[in-house]
Amino acid sequence: MRTVVIALACLAASFSLLALANGQSQLAERQVRDQLFWNELYGAGGTSLYCAKAFTGESGGGLLSASPIYSSKQLKSALRCITARQCNIMNPRYAYMAADLHNLYPALSRVEQVRRKAQFGELDAGAQSPFADIGCDLKSRFKVLQPRDAAKGNIARAIFYMHIEYGLPIVGDVRMYKQWHRMDPPDGEENARNEKIGSLQGTRNRFIDDPALVDQLIAD
Numbered sequence: 001m002r003t004v005v006i007a008l009a010c011l012a013a014s015f016s017l018l019a020l021a022n023g024q025s026q027l028a029e030r031q032v033r034d035q036l037f038w039n040e041l042y043g044a045g046g047t048s049l050y051c052a053k054a055f056t057g058e059s060g061g062g063l064l065s066a067s068p069i070y071s072s073k074q075l076k077s078a079l080r081c082i083t084a085r086q087c088n089i090m091n092p093r094y095a096y097m098a099a100d101l102h103n104l105y106p107a108l109s110r111v112e113q114v115r116r117k118a119q120f121g122e123l124d125a126g127a128q129s130p131f132a133d134i135g136c137d138l139k140s141r142f143k144v145l146q147p148r149d150a151a152k153g154n155i156a157r158a159i160f161y162m163h164i165e166y167g168l169p170i171v172g173d174v175r176m177y178k179q180w181h182r183m184d185p186p187d188g189e190e191n192a193r194n195e196k197i198g199s200l201q202g203t204r205n206r207f208i209d210d211p212a213l214v215d216q217l218i219a220d
Helices: 002-019 030-041 058-062 072-079 084-090 094-099 109-115 149-166 174-183 188-201 211-216
Strands: 064-068 104-108 139-141 144-146
Touching (some): 030 064, 030 094, 030 188, 064 109, 072 084, 072 094, 104 109, 149 188, 174 211
Antiparallel strands (some): 064 104
């Protein structure tokens, strides 16, 4: 009986989170999104998410991409559409989902090519990094990627944000993402990024503002 009560309480809390969610409604054009991402959010430079490579200037001299955590492939699969045009027709919110800055992080273009075809997960100790030649601790095996520890929380919170704000399914192991969130809590850089995005598109990531909210998400 106690287990049922706890489950119902978690379910009610999750619905409460969803009821407050609207997503962003200011950015819909990719060109505008990219300009804000590189010129405003990372205009002073920054660090790539997966490989921790510092960069200065717009898009790191063309070596970087604005990489979606909730990938374009996963987004289209969730909305059951194939092309961006079809997605826009089927769901007017698609353009806003695709342009949401909370879902984008700078990544080396070479890494993004691998990322877009894979999903996140935990790999065994023997897994290797296909980017060891550049000192990048991003492990990969059979289209599963395990990011470095310092990126895991950022990834989990971006996925939770997309799930709550747009009602998208969480692709992968929810319990694992919760563990990532707790082991790698928001730091000063992530909080500053959240603040900046809030001013640019009018929405904040509530899981950065209040990390305890993750406990209201249903485990599976």
